[in-house]
Amino acid sequence: xxxxxGTTGLILNEPLLWEKGxxxxxxxxxxxxxxxxxxxxxxxxxxxxxxPDLSEVDVVRHYTRLSQWNFGVDTGMYxxxxxxxxxxxxxNEKQAGLSGLxxxxxLLPQDLSQGTLRMMYELERYLAxxxxxxxxxxxxAAGAHGELTGMLIIHxxxxxxxxxxxxxxxxxxxxxxxPATATLCGYSSVQVKSNENGILSAESVAxxxxxxTAGIMLTNPNTLGxxxxxxxxxxxxxxxxxGIVYCDGANLNAVMGIVKMGKIGVDVMHLNLHKTFSTxxxxxxxxxxxxxxxxxxxxxxxxxxxxxxxxxxAFSDNYPESIxxxxxxxxxxxxxxxxxxxxxxxxxxxxxxxxxxxxxxxxYIKESLKDxxxxxxxxxxxxxxxxxxxxxxxxxxxxxDMAKRLMDYGFHPPTVxxxxxxxxxxxxxxxxxxxxxxxxxxxxxxxAIADEAKENPDLxxxxxxxxxxxxxDEVSAARxxxxxx
Amino acid sequence: MRFLPHTGEDIKSMLQVVGADxxxxxxxxxxxxxxxxxxxxxxxxxxxxxxxxxxxxxxDTMAVSPDYKVFMGAGSYEHYIPASVSFLLGRSEFVTSYTxxxxxxxxxxxxAIYEYQTLTARLLGMExxxxxxxxxxxxxxxxxxxxxxxxxxxxxxxxxxxxxLYRQVVRTYFEPTGYQVxxxxxxxxxxxxxxxxDELNDLAAVAVQSPxxxxxxxxxxxxxxxxxxxxxxFITCFTEALSYGLLKNPGSQDADIVCGEGQxxxxxxxxxxxxxxxxxGRKKYMRSLPGxxxxxxxxxDGKRGFVLTLATREQHIxxxxxxxxxxxxxxxxxxAAAIYMAxxxxxxxxxxxxxxxxxxxYLKQELKKAGSxxxxxxxxxxxxxxxxxxxxxxxxxxxxxxxxxxxxxxTEYYPELTGHYLLCVTETMSxxxxxxxxxxxxx
Numbered sequence: 001x002x003x004x005x006g007t008t009g010l011i012l013n014e015p016l017l018w019e020k021g022x023x024x025x026x027x028x029x030x031x032x033x034x035x036x037x038x039x040x041x042x043x044x045x046x047x048x049x050x051x052p053d054l055s056e057v058d059v060v061r062h063y064t065r066l067s068q069w070n071f072g073v074d075t076g077m078y079x080x081x082x083x084x085x086x087x088x089x090x091x092n093e094k095q096a097g098l099s100g101l102x103x104x105x106x107l108l109p110q111d112l113s114q115g116t117l118r119m120m121y122e123l124e125r126y127l128a129x130x131x132x133x134x135x136x137x138x139x140x141a142a143g144a145h146g147e148l149t150g151m152l153i154i155h156x157x158x159x160x161x162x163x164x165x166x167x168x169x170x171x172x173x174x175x176x177x178x179p180a181t182a183t184l185c186g187y188s189s190v191q192v193k194s195n196e197n198g199i200l201s202a203e204s205v206a207x208x209x210x211x212x213t214a215g216i217m218l219t220n221p222n223t224l225g226x227x228x229x230x231x232x233x234x235x236x237x238x239x240x241x242x243g244i245v246y247c248d249g250a251n252l253n254a255v256m257g258i259v260k261m262g263k264i265g266v267d268v269m270h271l272n273l274h275k276t277f278s279t280x281x282x283x284x285x286x287x288x289x290x291x292x293x294x295x296x297x298x299x300x301x302x303x304x305x306x307x308x309x310x311x312x313x314a315f316s317d318n319y320p321e322s323i324x325x326x327x328x329x330x331x332x333x334x335x336x337x338x339x340x341x342x343x344x345x346x347x348x349x350x351x352x353x354x355x356x357x358x359x360x361x362x363x364y365i366k367e368s369l370k371d372x373x374x375x376x377x378x379x380x381x382x383x384x385x386x387x388x389x390x391x392x393x394x395x396x397x398x399x400x401d402m403a404k405r406l407m408d409y410g411f412h413p414p415t416v417x418x419x420x421x422x423x424x425x426x427x428x429x430x431x432x433x434x435x436x437x438x439x440x441x442x443x444x445x446x447x448a449i450a451d452e453a454k455e456n457p458d459l460x461x462x463x464x465x466x467x468x469x470x471x472x473d474e475v476s477a478a479r480x481x482x483x484x485x
Numbered sequence: 486m487r488f489l490p491h492t493g494e495d496i497k498s499m500l501q502v503v504g505a506d507x508x509x510x511x512x513x514x515x516x517x518x519x520x521x522x523x524x525x526x527x528x529x530x531x532x533x534x535x536x537x538x539x540x541x542x543x544x545d546t547m548a549v550s551p552d553y554k555v556f557m558g559a560g561s562y563e564h565y566i567p568a569s570v571s572f573l574l575g576r577s578e579f580v581t582s583y584t585x586x587x588x589x590x591x592x593x594x595x596x597a598i599y600e601y602q603t604l605t606a607r608l609l610g611m612e613x614x615x616x617x618x619x620x621x622x623x624x625x626x627x628x629x630x631x632x633x634x635x636x637x638x639x640x641x642x643x644x645x646x647x648x649x650l651y652r653q654v655v656r657t658y659f660e661p662t663g664y665q666v667x668x669x670x671x672x673x674x675x676x677x678x679x680x681x682x683d684e685l686n687d688l689a690a691v692a693v694q695s696p697x698x699x700x701x702x703x704x705x706x707x708x709x710x711x712x713x714x715x716x717x718x719f720i721t722c723f724t725e726a727l728s729y730g731l732l733k734n735p736g737s738q739d740a741d742i743v744c745g746e747g748q749x750x751x752x753x754x755x756x757x758x759x760x761x762x763x764x765x766g767r768k769k770y771m772r773s774l775p776g777x778x779x780x781x782x783x784x785x786d787g788k789r790g791f792v793l794t795l796a797t798r799e800q801h802i803x804x805x806x807x808x809x810x811x812x813x814x815x816x817x818x819x820x821a822a823a824i825y826m827a828x829x830x831x832x833x834x835x836x837x838x839x840x841x842x843x844x845x846x847y848l849k850q851e852l853k854k855a856g857s858x859x860x861x862x863x864x865x866x867x868x869x870x871x872x873x874x875x876x877x878x879x880x881x882x883x884x885x886x887x888x889x890x891x892x893x894x895x896t897e898y899y900p901e902l903t904g905h906y907l908l909c910v911t912e913t914m915s916x917x918x919x920x921x922x923x924x925x926x927x928x
Contacts, residue, residue, distance in 0.1 A: 014596075016596070016599075016600060016603075017600045017603075017604070017823075017827050018603070021830070023831075023832070024832060025830065025832075026829070026830050026832060026833040027567070027569065027827065027828035027829070027830060027833075028567055028828045028829045028830070028833050028837070029565075029567065030833065030836055030837065030840070031565060031837075031840065031912040031913070032915075033840055033843075034915055034916040034917075035843050035844050035846075035847040035916055036843065036847070037839075037843055038842065038843045038846035038847070038850075040731070040842060040864060041864055044702050044732055044733060044864060045731065045732065045733065046729065046731065046732050046733035046734055046737065048729075048730055048731070048831060048834060048835040048838075049604070049607045049608040049729060049730065049734070049826075049831060049834060050607050050831060051604060051607065051608075051826055051827070051829070051830050051831035051834060052827065052830060052831065053830040053831055053832050053833070054827055054828070054830055056567070056569050056828065059569060059573070059824065059827050059828050060569055060572075060573060062827070063573040063576070063597070063824055064573070064576070066592070066593040066594075066596055066597050067573075067576035067578040067579050067593050068578065068593065069590075069591075069592035069593040069596075070578040070579060070582050070590070070591055070592070070593030070594055071578070071582060071587075071590040071591065072577055072578045072579070072580065072581035072582040073577075073581035073582075074577035074578065074580075074581045075578060075581075078581075078582075078583065080583055083583055085581075085583060086488075087488055088580070088581055089488060091533050091536060091537075093575065093580075094537075095536070095537075095540040096755075097571075098540060098541065098544035099544065099549060100543070100544030100545055100546065100547035100549050101540075101543070101544045101547065101755070101756070102753040102754070102755050103547070103549035103550060103563075103753060103754060104547045104548070104549055104754060104755070104756045105549075105555050105557050105561055105563075105754055105756070105890075106561050106754065106756045106757030106758075107557060107559060107561070107893055108547075108548055108555070108557075108890065109548075109885065109890070111885075112546075112547065112548035112553070112885070112890075113546075113547055113548065113756070114546045114547075115542070115543035115544055115545065115546035115547050116543070116547060116756050118543060119543055126527055129525055129526050129527060130525060130527075132521070141619035141620070141623070141758065141759070141815070142619065142811075142812065142813040142814070143812060143813060144800070144810045144811055144812045144813065145619060145623075145811075147810065148810060152657065152660070152661065155660075155661045156660075175800075175801075175812075176799075176800040176801040176802070176803075176804045176807070176812075177800050177801075177810050177812050179800075179804040179805035180800035180803070180804060180805060180807040180809070180810035181810040182805065183805045183806070183807070183810075184658075184661070184662075184810055185661040186661045186662060186663070188805075189804075189805045226514070227514050227515050227519075229514060229515070229516055229519075231519065232516070232518065232519065255515075256525075257521065257524070257525045258512060258515070258520065258521060259515060259519050259520060259521055260521045263519075263521070264518075264519045272813075274813065278488075280577075280580045280581045280817075281581065281582065281583045281584070281813070282579070282580055282582075282815075282816050282817030282820075283579055283580075283582045283583070283584065283585060283591070283594035283598075283816040283817060283820065284583070284584035284585065284594070284616070284617075284777065284813060284814055284816035284817075285584075285617070285759075285813040285814045285815045285816045285817065285818075286619075286758070286759030286813075286814075286815040286816075286817060286818055287813040302657075323657055323660070324653050324654070324656055324657035324660070325622070325650060325653040325654050325657055326623070326654060326657055326658075327619060327620055327622060327623065327654065327757075327758060328560055328620050328621060328622035328648065328650040328651055328654060328746075328757065328760070329560075329561070329620075329650070329756070329757025329758055329760075330756060330757050330758065331757075331758055332619075332755075332758040332759040333755045333756040333757060333758050333759075334753070334755040334758065334759050335758075335759060337540075341536060341540065343527065344527075344528060344530070344531050344536065344539070345530060345531055345533070345536055346486065346488075346530055347527060347528065347529050347530025347531075348524055348525035348526070348527040348529070349524075349530070350486040350489065350530060351525060351527070352524075352525065353486070353489060354488075354489065356508045356511075357489060357491055357496075357508075359508070359511050359512065360491075360496065360499055360500070360503070360508055360511060361499075363503045363505075363511055364499045364502055364503055366503075367502050367503050367504065368502060379514065380511055380513060380514050403587070404589070407587070407589055407590050412587065412590065413587055418801075432488075432489060432491075433488055433489070433490065434490070435490035435491070435495070436490075436491070436495040436498070436499060462785075464589050464590070467589040467590050467592075468589070468590075468592045468790075469588070469589055469592060469784040469788055469789075469790040470589065470784040470785040470786055470788075471589065471784060471785050472588050472589065472782050472783070472784050472790045472791075472792050473782045473783050473784070473785075474588075474782065474792050474794070476782060476783075477780040477781070477782035477792050477794045478780070478794050478795055478796070478797070481771060481778070481780050481794055481795060482780055482781040482782075483599075483602055483613045483614075483771070483778055483779070483780050483781075483794075484599075484602050484603040484606045484607075484612070484613060484614065485599070485600075485603045485781070
């Protein structure tokens, strides 16, 4: 099709960066040259990169247009299951941008970086309190990085005891990052089947747990939005064989102030500050994935650790059994500042209230839509609920079609086709920051789409029709990859 | 609470729909012995205005420019960031979106990352680049693991002039794998000593950093020849991405995989993170790359569009057989780098990199004249090692009181270099700032 100047309304087309500009333009104010030119061996000099030359206006319009093609939490409801797309408070951005915090060099002498050290120390204590764990590292850069750090700690623990193990138990509802992380640590993943209620039974864990198994990596609440009710019993079984209980804290938003994982048998867990603690997802990061551990794993945490002495904060490397470092410096501090600001803005009561309302919102959606969509497990859910496209199969409409049609109604689709145990899964996590009115509109949209599925399924098959582009050819993108222009 | 929209009336009517008397009932599936009985012991909530003063007070304790002159680089560099970059980066459509799994409503992020991949490939002289990694150190660790996957050999060698903290991260990543990491020493001229390679066999890859940790520019072409002779993959690493505005890029010197830190490209230092792991490779290794990739395609009407692609390498499809466990990466930092590279442009980056080189050279020459020793003779970019006269420790402390941080003491990282400091100068240091440092050192 011929490219037109505009599409609909104000969604203008925009060329690629290098299709714009003219040689000789510059969108940057070159700093004053107050020193002479110095020679450099011609052998070392290159030609410089083939970047386009653009004015500041060219650049500003380019990225402003691109931004208009994106849907974010600030655009509308974004109920991606397991991703906790809650509102990111604007004041947090302001705090992270304060010149002292944003401009600091990571290797400054410690006397000259007390503010950031104190903030990190306090955030560690807050996260320990929320999870019921004893010690925390803020170094991991994202959830999967936190998982890796946690698994390395488990690996170091078994090695330290002189008996490395080869396997790790992972439920069939787990995120893909769990088995991928286990592999990085040399563990083979053993899948534990969830039972007819969507949770793990103690028996299935007992059947698989042995003394060659490093432990279990579970998510609680799990990815079906269900609380693992047998967690205490499972933890006992795992511990009795010398194993460790790892908890993926991706779904902590359901239970802040309600359940402390450290008190119910979990030994090591990671958090996602970009989920539970409101830091924005940034189109795929940066995130932050702190790891919280019980006392007997503390010596394995990454270095440097932050120590406090009479109101003075310092880094300490004096942990010979530490797994080492997982990032060059101290973690994603710019993200950590936002989570810290969020926690002290919410306080203990509203953090708990956030979890309560997140669970209320999810149950409200579950009840309101269960006549429209097939509900995979009809029982009280936590912060998210999982439907499927079973009721629409006779209409020859899939989860994929409904997800795409939701875009035409101005919403971001839920997580689809995950968890894998539900065929055609539709996983909805509204979070607590969505109001009843907005949720009602979402419910209405889903009901209208289910009606369309019966009456005019092609509307769904051809959706979306109102977005910048229509359905994209992902197959040829992968078959003949074009990754650079 | 302003982030929680529910009124009492909302809660009541929602509970009615759910069929519960109160919110507590919704938690009935949690066994009683799992429920926390006490309130969270956290400080009481602050108002927005109290938060402002609390955070300002923390911020005020930090030694940053313009108050302080920090002659410290070592993997984290101070560069000017145009207001337009920060402003565009704050567009909340970019900031508050998720990983672009639904391409039709994520074309902004997707086109921007495709452009980032392209500019990165051009900067490094490579064919393909990934969407981003956490930082330079993890990008190096993932590059080495990638080389192990490609070559099916179990040993890698890394130069001792790769950033010491990067090498620590590599050791951490490699510890459970059973693969061996060998360190290569350095020569008196401040470059990597590759002579030891002759003794080593069965190497998956050799990694060299340029400019290296001492700021010295390695002879990558020569290194590449020696490394390829050993049938190993040639990995180059960098901490200062801006240097390739001036220096020959690694791709033109036969690197197979290039990785490093992109913080210099429009990302504030933020005490070390978030940063930007950059990773690029030859097209033939494309399917072994770790991390996200954006590709160009067409929609149903034949219009250009972009999608995440080659997902069969990734954890959410391949699970335990994935090339990496990475999921959330550092997308917004990649966007910052793209906007920065677009703003500075092809003509601008040459001038800017030249200015960085010349300023650092100025300080180096002036310190030399003032009697300090520049122990490594190789040409440098932005950073160099200075051996100050004995007893400099107290001068260093006196300078701190005068709000000057005179570089990074190297003893902790290289015990053989007591009394040696790594100094860094970028475009943000004026001649006057440098003259003051020289004067103070001479005193």
